[in-house]
Amino acid sequence: MHIVIMGCGRVGSALAQALEEQGHTVAVIDRDPTAFRRLGSSFGGRRVTGIGFDQDTLREAGIEDAGAFAAVSSGDNSNIIAARVAREMFGVENVAARIYDPRRAEVYQRLGIPTVATVRWTADQMLRRLLPSGAEPLWRDPTGGVQLAEVHASTAWVGHRISRLQDATGVRVAFLTRLGEAMLPSSQTVLQEGDLVHVMMRTDEIDRVEAAFAKGPEEEGGH
Numbered sequence: 346m347h348i349v350i351m352g353c354g355r356v357g358s359a360l361a362q363a364l365e366e367q368g369h370t371v372a373v374i375d376r377d378p379t380a381f382r383r384l385g386s387s388f389g390g391r392r393v394t395g396i397g398f399d400q401d402t403l404r405e406a407g408i409e410d411a412g413a414f415a416a417v418s419s420g421d422n423s424n425i426i427a428a429r430v431a432r433e434m435f436g437v438e439n440v441a442a443r444i445y446d447p448r449r450a451e452v453y454q455r456l457g458i459p460t461v462a463t464v465r466w467t468a469d470q471m472l473r474r475l476l477p478s479g480a481e482p483l484w485r486d487p488t489g490g491v492q493l494a495e496v497h498a499s500t501a502w503v504g505h506r507i508s509r510l511q512d513a514t515g516v517r518v519a520f521l522t523r524l525g526e527a528m529l530p531s532s533q534t535v536l537q538e539g540d541l542v543h544v545m546m547r548t549d550e551i552d553r554v555e556a557a558f559a560k561g562p563e564e565e566g567g568h
Contacts, residue, residue, distance in 0.1 A: 348412065352397065357373060366529075441458075
């Protein structure tokens with residue numbers, strides 16, 4: 346998939362690198378050309394200098410072929426405008442905008458623009474670190490049968506691959522939060538101390554999944 350990211354700050358650059366590692370093609374837009382230094386020399390995607398909601402800039406970034414668009418600049422208004430342009434002018438179905446004002450984020454959520462409210466997200470992450478037990482639902486499908494949740498993993502899982510965690514618990518790891526940044530892991534990614542694990546699972550299996558995460562991996566050869 347081709348993905349366009351507006352904003353090359355810490356979040357945008359980390360997201361771009363993670364997506365490229367997953368095999369996607371990525372274009373990053375920023376009005377400050379020096380911001381692209383965060384991407385590093387190994388980044389193979391496009392670097393586009395310009396305004397992220399300008400249609401010509403978006404076209405240069407390949408928005409017409411994009412399957413997803415992320416607006417993660419430092420400006421709420423710019424992020425929302427860019428997300429709406431990507432969806433309404435170019436028909437990109439998967440869009441998301443980072444919003445600093447949580448009240449404003451709720452409004453845009455109701456308008457159908459998926460948002461991440463930075464203040465609320467940070468507060469939630471602090472709570473998860475202070476009270477690291479149980480599963481914290483982040484999203485549920487309309488039927489309530491499947492949910493995205495953050496589940497506390499025992500330190501016994503540190504040093505083990507995501508694939509082993511998934512096999513042992515029956516969940517799918519959607520993403521990790523590592524050192525304050527979201528990352529998309531592969532099955533070979535090794536869990537590190539402090540990782541926050543976000544998984545997709547059936548709602549009726551929460552208790553079983555929590556128990557498996559808390560227990561840690563079983564010894565080789567024993568299941």
